[in-house]
Amino acid sequence: IIDRIPSHQEDFTNATISGEYFCIGKGNSISIIHIPSGEVIGKISAPADSALVISPDGKYAYVIHKEKSSVSIIRISDNSVIKEIFIGKGCAVYSMSITPDKEYIHVFAHRLDSRKNVQEERVVVIRTSDNKVKIIKIPKQYLRRNYPPSPPPVLTPDGNYLYSTYYTYRGGLNYDIVPAVDIIRTSDNQLVDRIYTRGQPKEMLISPDGKRVYVNYGEETAVVGISCTYPINTVVNTISMKGKPFALASTSDGKHLYVANHDTNTISVVRTSDNTVVGQTFALNTPIALALTPDGKHLYVAHRESNEISVIRTSDNSIITTIDVGGISSDIAITPDGKYAYVVKPYNNTVAVVRISDNKIVNEVSVGGGPISIAITPDGKYAYVSNYKSSTVSLISTSINKTIHEFPVDRPLGRIAITPDGKYAYVAGYDEVVVIQTSDNSRVKEIDVSYPLDVAITPDGKYAYVNRREDYLSQIVVISIPDNTIVDQFLLPGKTGQIIAGLDGKYIYVAGYGANKIFIVKSVSSS
CATH class of the missing domain: 2.130.10.10 (YVTN repeat-like/Quinoprotein amine dehydrogenase)
Known part of the structure; x- marks a missing residue:
């Protein structure tokens, strides 16, 4: 005393x-x-x-x-x-x-x-x-603090950023609660980052100089630096859409973007020079995947609720034919020479091969159980197919149209992307992104990413962008391909669909069907 x-x-x-x-x-x-x-x-x-x-x-x-x-x-x-x-x-x-x-x-x-x-x-x-x-x-979608109980948020001394605890569910399919700290920019109420902690936050305290936030979660205390640089991958523009955009395809010259809208059963054509919708195709049945022929003259559309795929002539955006493939389709890929379209049929456990010259089915390839996605190597010799139910990836030889190899990947619910040099395939598994070396189909790396949905690789082959879903938000994880390490993560509001890289390497396009927007992200390759 x-x-x-x-x-x-x-x-x-x-x-x-x-x-x-x-x-x-x-x-x-x-x-x-x-x-x-x-x-x-x-x-x-x-x-x-x-x-x-x-x-x-x-x-x-x-x-x-x-x-x-x-x-x-x-x-x-x-x-x-x-x-x-x-x-x-x-x-x-x-x-x-x-x-x-x-x-x-x-x-x-x-x-x-x-x-x-x-x-x-x-x-x-x-x-x-x-x-x-x-x-x-602060809007509701950035809050999830009803259970378990959590501490009040803290505001930086300048009032520019709010630190708030958040709880999500690992993978989105089970009930393991994963705690995190959200960083919200107060000027526009945008979530700029999410930092995951190893335990339930019980108390937060900001240092007097405003440079650190201390997060106490029981046995340990985490220190979050405030004066760090925020992600170099930033949303530079958005395109307002109608009908929950889900799938995307880009022309080889990068001048136009095709967008599949779930709710309105339409395909929108976006001119990328000014991000304006300049065309539309109607009378589709829940379009879920798109593939453009190499010459850009035709767009092939897979439907989630139909046994048919549609072929659209891009010169006038009209449907010139429909092809009954004998089952609901989930993805389409076209060979680099533009001769064949490979259509994934998840309920048939097969891939239909369509000859593009006359739009006839010429083969049916058996794959693993519950195929979801397909990607064709740049030389056109092989197609990789992810199978969710059998937890495998099938390798198809396109010269004989047979599955020649199958290897395990835990519940690959998302898509596959292959590097431009054809050396590696990136598979979105259940709780990881699996990197496959295509020369011998060996697993060279498993990257910890919960519930990845889609993978896009930049044209220079240096970075892979992975889209993962999380409650009201989506997180984009950026992986450096030379060493397969995560170099950046950033959040987008609402649920998102497909992610693709612009062929000029400057932008990444993300279909935001929750926000009814296309998000345009300046890629790390152009920074």
Whole structure:
């Protein structure tokens, strides 16, 4: 004990410290004591257990009123309320703090629905110099904190970034809860990063200099650096679509992008020079995969709810024929010479071979159980097919149209991509991306990526972009191909479909069917 301060209040029931001030409450009165002098600078009318913060100059008390969903600014000298900040109907105020530089007060609240589920996070930022107020609203899709219980978020001293805990489900198919910390840019409420922790966060604290966030999750504490550079892969533009865009295809010259829209059963044509929709094809049946012939004259379309595939003439975007392949199709790939289209039929456990010159089925190749995706090597000699039910990848020799090899990959639900030099195949497995060396079909690397859906490789063969789904969001994982290490990760709002790399190497295109947008990402290859 180095000192004793008179409480000036008998039988007080609550005591808190705010900077240089001691706040002692009893009944509906709180005494404010200046700690260095031990003097009472004033009394305010507020419940004894109120959460409050005192301004650095000792002139104002900021008091939370939970029952009113508001914050009162009280002038201590005369106990008068000079401002009442209403946070919002149905909002529960649960935390308040002052920044280390004493310039801002942060009030945290969340809006609940009738079942007490969090619908929206709100942060009230009050500038102490003039009591000006700014309210930051964080949308529901960036919140998942009903179970298990989690600590309140923290805001950087400058108010530019909010750190909030988040829970998702590993792989999206089972119930293993994976905790993380979200970094939200408050200027536009965009999620700029998600950092996974090894345990359930119990407390977060920001350092006084604003450079680090400490995340306590029981047995260990993680340190998150704030002054790091944010991803070099950034969304530079979006194209608004209708009907939940899912599949994509790009012309060889990169001038046009074809987009398959699930809900409207259409194919949209986008001019990439100005990202404008310039054409459309109707009368399709849930298009799920697209493949352009090398000369760009025809587009082949697979349908999720039809035994037929459609052939579209790109000069006028008209359907010139449909081909009954004898089963629902999930993917299409066309040989580099433009002579054959290989159509994956998941319920038949086969791949139909269509001769493009007359659009006739000339062969049917048996593969593993539940084939999902197909990719053809650049020399056209082989086709790799991922089989979800049998947890295998089938290798087809296109010269004889037979499966010549089959090797295990755990539940490959996503797509396959082959490097431009044909040396490696990247397979989206269940909980990993498997790298296959095509010379001997050996596994050279397993990259830990939960629930990958699609893989796209840049034209220079240096990077693989992997699209993985996670609740309301999608995460894009960037892999450096020479050493197969993850070099970047970034998030996109809503669920996404196919991802492709522009042939000029400058942009990555992602079909955002949850947001009804095509996301255009400046690729790491062009940085």
